[in-house]
Structure formats: structure tokens, C-alpha cells
Amino acid sequence: MNIDTDVLIFGGGCAGLWLLDELRRKGVRALLLESGAVGGTQTTGSQGILHGGTKYVLQGIFSASAGSVRDMPARWRESLAGAVEPDLSQTRFRSRHCYLWRSDSWQSYLGMVGAQAFLQVKPVPLPDAERPALLAKCPGQVFRLDEEVIDTTSFARVLAERNRGLIFQIDAAQGLEFQVNADGRVTSVLIREPGGARELSVQVDRVVLAAGAGNDQLRTQMGLTANAMQRRPLHMVLVRGDLPQFNGHCIDGAKTRVTITADVDSTGRGVWQIGGQLAEDGVRLEPGALIAHAQRELAAVLPGWKSAGLEWATYRIDRAEARTADGSRPNDVQLLHEHNVLTIWPTKLVLAPRMAQQAMEHLGVLDHSSGLAEFRAALSTLNWPAPVLALPPWELQSTWISGN
Numbered sequence: 001m002n003i004d005t006d007v008l009i010f011g012g013g014c015a016g017l018w019l020l021d022e023l024r025r026k027g028v029r030a031l032l033l034e035s036g037a038v039g040g041t042q043t044t045g046s047q048g049i050l051h052g053g054t055k056y057v058l059q060g061i062f063s064a065s066a067g068s069v070r071d072m073p074a075r076w077r078e079s080l081a082g083a084v085e086p087d088l089s090q091t092r093f094r095s096r097h098c099y100l101w102r103s104d105s106w107q108s109y110l111g112m113v114g115a116q117a118f119l120q121v122k123p124v125p126l127p128d129a130e131r132p133a134l135l136a137k138c139p140g141q142v143f144r145l146d147e148e149v150i151d152t153t154s155f156a157r158v159l160a161e162r163n164r165g166l167i168f169q170i171d172a173a174q175g176l177e178f179q180v181n182a183d184g185r186v187t188s189v190l191i192r193e194p195g196g197a198r199e200l201s202v203q204v205d206r207v208v209l210a211a212g213a214g215n216d217q218l219r220t221q222m223g224l225t226a227n228a229m230q231r232r233p234l235h236m237v238l239v240r241g242d243l244p245q246f247n248g249h250c251i252d253g254a255k256t257r258v259t260i261t262a263d264v265d266s267t268g269r270g271v272w273q274i275g276g277q278l279a280e281d282g283v284r285l286e287p288g289a290l291i292a293h294a295q296r297e298l299a300a301v302l303p304g305w306k307s308a309g310l311e312w313a314t315y316r317i318d319r320a321e322a323r324t325a326d327g328s329r330p331n332d333v334q335l336l337h338e339h340n341v342l343t344i345w346p347t348k349l350v351l352a353p354r355m356a357q358q359a360m361e362h363l364g365v366l367d368h369s370s371g372l373a374e375f376r377a378a379l380s381t382l383n384w385p386a387p388v389l390a391l392p393p394w395e396l397q398s399t400w401i402s403g404n
């Protein structure tokens, strides 16, 4: 079996899905191959905060990272309202805002003020009466930060449904073979049906690697330089039980000491994901030690914290990004364009629209609308298996520890 494509994308996280949607709307013959579940590894494992830059100006400097995300919350809001494409209005919000408070002196906040002048989303001081119960007795000022938190699973579902029929399941370990010509261009990709006997030869004009942590392996398979990527590990904490829907960052010095995002699990229980510095420090801790540390941290930073009757778990996950000289987070989206292969890392979920726009610019003018009807017809007759939707991290945990 054969099929001709203009763009073949690997990876169905936020980067691949947003780009696929752009290409389909432009009438490009684009196909996405996913080796796991739609929604990706990092995307559905993330905290889903649409950052507007505040956490990047904590040192009082308007950093390049703040500049790259500054316009993104407004861009997302348009899509989440269904006002512009992609229409993401069916995405569920976990919260419309986060709280911001400090566990150290607010003196260091003064340094942030100048840098915040350049941001679109700025912290708004909260009157005492409007504080959430957990922060009612917080000694310092509490702010509201209008950074939305989205349910990344529903975001992925919306994009997968809009692009139904264009997302194929593959077995990346056993079911992929690349044809590369003498100039280094990928000319075709042979895929084998997972659990089946069929083989499909996909002729490609351009290839986009949007496979997150899988990009390095794909690049090696295509004969491109390895080591273009870095992984920065996190060890996240989950807690479930009778918990309020609370989302926020506790700042200490120039760091986010803890970042809490809340949701409700499939049985109706409250669940929190806890990241920030806690998850960076947690990398060197075993789950039991990290949970004990998390319990102490929450008691220290949330004056209204009650820990009785809760269950705890942890998960390890890597942030996959383009390699930087010192191993720090890249300031912006990252693209590598070699021959007809584009490797992309969005760096943040919130940067997905910017990532798609820059990838479209690199892909250049794509106009093959003449073959579009044949392409769609060929795909529908193939009946190739589609990947399932990824679950949020708390639905993947089998071991929960009771703690007080």
C-alpha cells in the first residue's frame, strides 16, 4: 500500500497536534504518526498552566523567556473562546486563574514590579475578603494571576477529533523504516500495522519530528546528528481526597517553591498535582521521601492546609527540549531544519501556537490541493488503527500511599 503526503508529522502532543490542524486547514496533505497515546507524554503530564511570563521575571529582569510567552495567553484565549482557529472552545478549563503568594519577604517582590510592566498578565492584589480559605491567614499579600489552567486531555481530544482520520498508530520500535537519499532527504517511510500484517509506504515531501523525548531516537534512525536534545527530569507529587479546587504558585526568592494545580478524578475525588522547585528537588528522592517532603512543604506554605485522610503518589517525567550550552531551559520554541526534516520542541505547552506558526514558516508554501481529495479518500479506505487518548497522570497511578 502507498500514500503520498506533503508533510508527515511524528508525535501527537501539543506541538504535533496544533501543527497538524494548521496544515489540514490550509489544505495540505498531512498525516500524523503516534507511537503512544494522543495527547503525548509531557502534554497530558503537564500542569496545563497558560503562563504569561510572571514566573520568568521573579529575578526582576524582563527575560527572553518572558518575552516569548508574553502574548501567548491572549492567543490561547481567542482559540479557547472559539473566536479564531483552531477552535478549542470544547477544551475544559481547570481554572480561570492562579493565586500567587510568597513564603519569604515581599521585599523581593519590588524587583519584579518593573519587569512586570512588560507583561500582559500581571498579578492583581487581592483584598482579604477575596482570598481563598487556604490563604486566608497568609501573612503577606496574596495576588490573583489571570493565567488559565486547562485540562490538557480535553485539549488533545478536541484537536484529535478535528483531525480524525489523519492520526495513525505506529509501533516506533518494530514498525518503522526510513528511506533516505544520498542528499540526506527522507523520501519515504515504511510503517507496519501494530498487531497486524499490513505495511504502508508513505511517500514524503517534508517530515516534522514533534515527538518530544522521542525526537532523538527518530533523528538517529534518519541519520541526523544525535544529542540535539536534552532532558530535564521532574519528580511530581499527586495528592487526592477531600481537597479544594485550588491553583497557584508559592514564590520564594526567585523560585516557585511549589506550583499546585487541581482537578477532579474519574471517581469525583479532588486531586492536586504539585510541581515547582519541589519536583526539581524530588528528582534525587525516592517516592516515600518526596511525599514526606511535600507534606512538610504544604504545611509550611499553606496556612489553611489540612492533610488528614489524603492519599499520595508521585510520577517521574522528563521535560524534552533542544539542547542548550549549559543545560538550562531554552528561552523560546526550538526548531532544527535539516534537508527536508524539521525537528521541533515547543519548550512549553503555552508556546504551542507560536511553535506551529514558526514551523509553518519553515515548511514554506505548500500547495497540493489538487491531490487532496485523493489523499483523503485513500486514507479513509485504509482503515488504519488510531491511537487512544492519553489519560491524566492521576488516572495512571496504581500505588497511592495514605498519609497524614
Ligand SMILES: Cc1cc2nc3c(=O)[nH]c(=O)nc-3n(C[C@H](O)[C@H](O)[C@H](O)COP(=O)(O)OP(=O)(O)OC[C@H]3O[C@@H](n4cnc5c(N)ncnc54)[C@H](O)[C@@H]3O)c2cc1C
Pocket: 010, 011, 012, 013, 014, 015, 016, 033, 034, 035, 036, 037, 038, 039, 040, 041, 042, 043, 044, 045, 046, 047, 048, 049, 050, 051, 170, 172, 210, 211, 212, 213, 214, 215, 217, 218, 234, 236, 275, 317, 318, 319, 344, 345, 346, 347, 348, 349, 350, 351
Ligand atoms: C510535569 C510537567 C509540567 C509542565 N507544566 C507546564 C505548564 O503548566 N505550562 C506549560 O506551558 N508547559 C508545561 N510543561 C511543558 C510542556 O508540557 C511541554 O513543553 C509540552 O507538552 C511538550 O509538547 P510536545 O508535543 O513537544 O511533547 P509531548 O507532549 O511529550 O508529545 C510527544 C509525543 O510524541 C510521541 N512519540 C514519541 N516517540 C515517537 C515516535 N518514535 N513516533 C511517533 N510518536 C512518538 C509520544 O508518544 C507523545 O505522544 C510541563 C512539562 C512537564 C513535564
